[in-house]
Amino acid sequence: MKRIILKAGEEGRILSGHPWVYDNELARILGPKGPANLEAGEIADVESSEKTYLGRALVNPSSKIIARIYSPSKEGMDTGFFKRRIREALARRTGYDLHRESARIVFGEADFLPGLIIDRFVGWPLEEALLPGPLCFEHCEAALGPPSSWLSVQFLSYGMDMRKALILAALEEVLGGPKPSSLGLPQGIIEKSGALLREREGLPAPEGLISGSLPPGGILIFENTFPFGLDLAQGQKTGYFLDQKENRQSLRRWLAPGARVLDACSYTGSFGIHAARFGASSVRALDASPQALKQGLHNARLNGVEDRFIPVEGDVFEVLRGYERSRSERFDLIILDPPAFAKSRSSLEGALRGYKEMNLRAMKLLNKGGVLVSCSCSQPLDEQRFKRMVLEAAGDAARRLMLLDFCYQSPDHPILLGYDESLYLKCGFYRVL
8 A cells, every 4th residue: 555645744634634635745655665656546545744644545646636535544445335434424414304305415525435426316207296286295205106316426536436336336235225224226327527626636527327317307306395396417516406405495584575586696596486485576586597597487387486486687797787777676685696706716806806796786786674695605715704705795885784694505515624625605694784
């Protein structure tokens, strides 16, 4: 086994629980017979300059993150290892009924499987589930039988990509194990690894069906009891954003009956449809993607709120500025859930300017006493700087804010202390005074 020896003083962050070794922290690499070179995807042990054992890692000499520690002990990576780690990840999702709820069942390093993401979607083929009567989980189950499941998988590190066959075999054994405890084998598994992280790892970005099949008309899932249709093949990231589930449910607490709502960067309408179901009189769903807005309108129909759901296609900054200039629109609640403006620390300053302008414009469009729901999924933008940005935007907009609540990603996207990168989603609820 090769050994990665760190420079003096570089072990503190790793001893605190961070799993990454950067290339500039490396002192030397030793093999059984002396100095050696690393090969992408192989396993190596990590040690401090004082020979303190720090863990076993997947390595990639082509990446800035040269080693990703997956275990504090000297264990290998066979099918049994992946079965154990996947079972442990499932056991941590104690707040979810995984027989009924869609959830992220593996969240990379936070589940001690660096570079592996698995989202599991539970429901029925959409065309089959369009039944007469109320569209609810119980009605579908009574008419169609137990729900099926589909997996959307991302292999974002070289080491995990090399071990696809082991991972898929482990998933089959864990999910298809003895009943009644098993969750059941998925109807289909799709790879959605088209991500910047793969490019940084020196990997291609394949997407497509790995096994089984996907319903041609899409999948119907239920989130907070509300129906949503999704297309795993065409959807962004893994096909649907599960990380805002609890935050969307929280809208109920702060939404006044009959409120006029703007859902900016609405994607397929999940936030806005929740608002409509909770009693909003109208929801403007603003997004630059006509395909996303089409799916959002379809989801509004599934929920019986299409008469209050108004798709608006356009650039979010231009539309917000246009509303402000014309003074034609005022809102009681505005949701800002943009894509990640900052993919890295080098792009953070530009991203902050974009976030600030968006929040400033939104505050000027809110009625007195209205609620701003401001989100950021940019991991390099930490909570403190995010809150400072919102405060500065309020100052420039001549508004005062009252913090109602501050939230993070859903618990199926666990936040591992010592690994700051696992905390990426910030969601603030503010009263504009």
